[in-house]
Amino acid sequence: GERARLTALGALVETAGCRRRILLRHFGESDAPEICGNCDNCLNPPAAVDASVVAQKFLSAVFRTGMMFGVGYIESILLGASTERSLMNGHEKLSVFGIVEGEEAALIKPVARALLLRDALRANAHGGLEFGPAAKAIMKGEESLSLVLPPKRERKGRRGKAGGAANPVGEPLFEALRARRRELAMEAQVPPYVIFHDSVLRDMASEKPGSLDALGRISGIGSRKLEAYGDAFLQVIREAA
Numbered sequence: 001g002e003r004a005r006l007t008a009l010g011a012l013v014e015t016a017g018c019r020r021r022i023l024l025r026h027f028g029e030s031d032a033p034e035i036c037g038n039c040d041n042c043l044n045p046p047a048a049v050d051a052s053v054v055a056q057k058f059l060s061a062v063f064r065t066g067m068m069f070g071v072g073y074i075e076s077i078l079l080g081a082s083t084e085r086s087l088m089n090g091h092e093k094l095s096v097f098g099i100v101e102g103e104e105a106a107l108i109k110p111v112a113r114a115l116l117l118r119d120a121l122r123a124n125a126h127g128g129l130e131f132g133p134a135a136k137a138i139m140k141g142e143e144s145l146s147l148v149l150p151p152k153r154e155r156k157g158r159r160g161k162a163g164g165a166a167n168p169v170g171e172p173l174f175e176a177l178r179a180r181r182r183e184l185a186m187e188a189q190v191p192p193y194v195i196f197h198d199s200v201l202r203d204m205a206s207e208k209p210g211s212l213d214a215l216g217r218i219s220g221i222g223s224r225k226l227e228a229y230g231d232a233f234l235q236v237i238r239e240a241a
């Protein structure tokens with residue numbers, strides 16, 4: 001349902017693959033190219049961890065518990081947390097009980113979100129997880145699953161490395177551009193960065209382009225986005241002038 005879809009979109013943040021490919025695949029376009037060459041993950045591949053083994057363990061636990069439980073329960077099984085429920089269900093005797101430990105534990109929830117996003121898992125009407133069409137290849141190890149490093153570390157690393165400017169706090173034009181981006185993102189039901197990244201908005205705020213041509217010269221604005229969103233952002237810049 002809608003909730004599962006939004007949860008899955010949230011997982012975009014945690015995936016290391018091409019964001020465009022993931023989005024397109026999510027909306028049913030299965031023949032999207034491996035790499036778009038234009039999203040931030042393609043342009044600047046993030047440090048990723050291979051979470052394929054945890055993904056296999058997760059899918060295995062979903063399968064062995066009968067494809068009727070949610071993320072929380074599967075996680076507790078993988079971690080070997082004994083509960084009345086797991087005892088009653090006889091799940092503590094399964095080979096997957098307590099199979100995840102140490103650092104891998106922190107990967108369970110992001111892996112679950114990534115599996116939903118990849119359509120390897122689907123949430124049924126009762127919140128239980130079932131296999132989707134992409135489950136098999138991951139189970140068999142034919143497809144890998146990478147996650148970017150946990151958000152806190154990732155953010156630090158990025159800021160340090162790229163020398164990325166901090167967002168101008170309280171700069172009215174920048175805030176107005178962000179507000180417009182938020183509206184467009186809500187309209188399209190995508191995360192704001194899918195519209196434009198902060199860096200693009202920063203450049204818009206400092207360069208104040210007055211035409212589509214000038215706007216198109218800002219790095220990170222391709223022709224399709226220029227066409228789709230150019231006028232909306234030019235209007236904000238004009239109004240602020």
Ligand SMILES: [Zn+2]
Nearest residue numbers: 018036039042
């Ligand atoms: Zn891409």
